[in-house]
Amino acid sequence: MDFDYDLFVIGGGSGGVRAARVAAGEYGAKVGLAEESRMGGTCVIRGCVPKKLMVYASEFRQAVHEANEYGWQFPEPENFDWPRFRARLEGELDRLEGVYRNLLDGSKVEVHDTRATVADPHTVALGDGRTVTAKHILIATGGWPEVPPLQGADGIGITSNEVFHLDELPKRLLIVGGGYIACEMACIFNGLGTQVTQYYRGAQILRGFDGEARGHIAEHMERHGIDIHTGTNVLDIKRTESGIRVKSTTGREETFDQVLFATGRRPNTAGMGLEEAGVKLGRRGEIAVDAYSQTAVPSIHAIGDVTDRLQLTPVAIREGMAFARTVFGGEPTEPDHVLVPSAVFTQPEYGTVGLSEEQAREMEPIDVYCTSFRPMRTAFIGHDDRVMMKLVVSQETRRVLGVHIVADGAGEMIQLAGVAVKMGATKEDFDRTVAVHPTISEEIVTMKSPVRSG
Known part of the structure; x- marks a missing residue:
């Protein structure tokens, strides 16, 4: 044919x-x-x-x-x-x-x-x-984008498809959702001067990522003015003369200029x-x-x-x-979905590759190396923002199973850490690597003792 x-x-x-x-x-x-x-x-x-x-x-x-x-x-x-x-x-x-x-x-x-x-x-x-x-x-x-079915919500609210084309910057914004898109947008609009409230039905934002990193990011977002409400969803929504009136499942009622649904794709x-x-x-x-x-x-x-x-x-x-x-090339090739590094562009960024601590614990005994500190740049001017770095290590093979970085520039750092993890680097390989000083990233090769095992 x-x-x-x-x-x-x-x-x-x-x-x-x-x-x-x-x-x-x-x-x-x-x-x-x-x-x-x-x-x-x-x-x-x-x-x-x-x-x-x-x-x-x-x-x-x-x-x-x-x-x-x-x-x-x-x-x-x-x-x-x-x-x-x-x-x-x-x-x-x-x-x-x-x-x-x-x-x-x-x-x-x-x-x-x-x-x-x-x-x-x-x-x-x-x-x-x-x-x-x-x-x-x-x-x-x-x-x-998926939008949850809400009575009377037709034509009210936007998704990530429309967020880049708003006629004006909202002064009060509700973001519904707790995934990476929701959290990134919360940090973006907060940085642009918008008063941001975030509703998420789960217990902690960024479900599926490392638990300790999730908590670190949530604390930072709240400290910088984002009003996060976990265990919370939209119950009722309607447009009024003063804005979009939203009633939550916890009984909270507020009015916003815009509502962004970031509830999955x-x-x-x-x-x-x-x-x-x-x-x-x-x-x-x-x-x-x-x-x-x-x-x-x-x-x-x-x-x-x-x-x-x-x-x-x-x-x-x-x-x-x-x-x-x-x-078309006659070379059967499987795409590789193992140990893919990724970044969440919250502020600060979150870079991750490999297993979370929770995932690794379900598979085998592990050692966890973790540090949290105030970076030099902001500690100098008295800011309380902290960096977090974490290695999840197999007790048996000593291979680094997961790397988690919460810091400015974490997306850039995790790309290079991803090469090492993909090659099967051990904790001792990290230890043998000389630190670049003074940098944030040097901490990834200077953590000597596990903070916990399990």
Whole structure:
């Protein structure tokens, strides 16, 4: 059978674009790609990139305060010029989208700016009414924010999709959720001068991460003015003349200018015709795939957040490369999901790789090395903020099973620590490494005695 394409990719995010480029550019496949929104996907358009730029913006107020403490004379920031920042942010996103389109064009990938769904194992239906055929179909449609069902909440509140495009900076903001997106946004808006309240139904924010690190970050956020309420959810919400009136499950009633729901993300598979084509979906709508990203239908594959394996952009990119190498390069390649470093861009940042203390305790006897201290830069001006560093070590093999860093620049530090952990470094390997002094990171190689074992 002759097909219109060797590969048709549905989704123009980081994973889908990489898979398309590698298949076309390196292996000479004829590739088509459909994207119904903006090229670049969640990470570039409504995720990692705009978020990190907002993190940078939000840090300057504290930086000015610290500079004055050091002897400089700057006026204390009063009002953040949100429209000016937003215009520049949107310009940068436009530029990056153009880069993605140029990369696809350079690889001779044919782009369709429309929604696409699966009609059968080899046919894709485009939103403009056309159909195309492909030997292989790759689903890379990512995830989508979930909003809890609340009576009367239709049209009230925003998600991480809309947060970068607000007309004005809210003076009072409620963030619902306790995951990394919720906590990052709480720190960002707090830094920009917004009064931030955060509701989370669980006992502690950042569920799934190391417990000690979670507590450290929560304490820091509260000390810097974020009003965190755990064991709390929204019971009722309605718009009034004075703002958005919210009643919580604890009986608390407050009015906010804006409500941001950061209550999780769901694989973006609704209405795509996948199950009708024979693709198996999980309970949350995630596409079930094997080790090589192949679905139950041999001609249909899936990568990235839509598979709900590891929801990280670099992982999606690697999955896309592994897919192209497997299907078009003749080299069966499994994407590696073991010991993946990651960062949470709260303030301070949290960098982590490997197991949490809680996870490691369930597996084997461990030693825990941990230190918390005031870093030189802020201790000098009398600030109480503290850094935390932690190694989780196997008693039997002495391998470092997990590294956890809560500090400014933790995202940068964990990338390099991730190399050591991935190589199987032991605690003694860390000990043999000479410290770089004076730095925060030197503490990671100077912790000599465990604080606890178990």
